[in-house]
Amino acid sequence: MSEAETITRPRLPFDRIGGREPxxxxxxxxxxxxxxxxxxxxLRAMHADDLSPMRESLTDFLVAWMGGPRDWFEKRPGACIMSAHRKLPxxxxxxxxxWVLAMKQAAEETVPDDRExxxxxxxxxxxxxxxxxxxxxxxDSH
Ligand code: HEM
Structure with missing residues (x-):
């Protein structure tokens, strides 16, 4: 690598979206x-009446998934989001x-300036x- 080249760490999705709040x-x-x-x-019928615990939990998961603080994983050692979902009745x-259509709409409405x-x-x-x-x-296979 020449001296002119610098090693830059790719920007984390967590930083690109603007942290936990967005x-x-x-x-x-x-x-x-x-x-x-x-x-x-x-999709709604699969969920509990009270969605507030899920608002917290999915936020925590996505924070970690995008490269932010890993509290969701630390609170659930060994948890696998894929196998947990495959077992849903x-x-x-x-x-x-x-799920994907609702998330696409939510993302486009709340993160409007970064379509990529x-x-x-x-x-x-x-x-x-x-x-x-x-x-x-x-x-349980991935
Ligand atoms: C195939 C589409 C999906 C369906 C039908 C689905 C459905 C569900 C349901 C029914 C629950 C339990 C809700 C409750 O207890 O009230 C749940 C939990 C959860 N889902 Fe999904 N989900 C899907 C995709 C995803 C994806 C793609 C992610 C992550 C990117 C995700 C992340 C989560 C998380 C983090 C929880 C909470 C688990 C916990 O914290 O213990 N889901 N999901």
Whole structure:
């Protein structure tokens, strides 16, 4: 490597989105949409009546997933988000689609100035959701 070249660490998604606060705002919008739009009724029905614990939990998870503080993982040693979801009783491609559409809308509304970022994030979430649904029934393989 020449002296002119410098090694720069890639910017973390957590920093690019602006930290925890914008993530929490996106998650709140996601659950508000899930709670109010008929298009997401099946997805809503899978969740507990009170969505407030999920607002906290999904925010904590996404903070860690994007490279921020890892409290979600530290509080749940060995937890695997993929296998936990594959075991959900009503997991299927339709609810996976609803999850991704609700998150896409929430992200586009709450992170409006960075379409490249939201497209990449939603695309990664869509791959996870598809895998959760394709292997529904408790298969622990990744
Ligand atoms: C296939 C689409 C998905 C469906 C149908 C789905 C559904 C659910 C349901 C029903 C719960 C439990 C809710 C409750 O107890 O009230 C849950 C929890 C959770 N989901 Fe999903 N989910 C999906 C995709 C995802 C994705 C892609 C992520 C991460 C990027 C995610 C992250 C979480 C987290 C962090 C929790 C809470 C787990 C905990 O903290 O113990 N989900 N999900």
């Amino acid at each position: 993530i929490a705002r996106m998650v709140d919008r996601f659950y508000d949409l899930m709670d109010s739009e008929a298009d997401y009724a099946e 009503d997991m299927n491609m339709e609810v996976a689609k609803q 970022f939201t497209d990449n994030m939603v695309s990664a979430m869509a791959s996870m959701s598809k895998s959760m649904a394709a292997n529904a029934g408790g298969d």
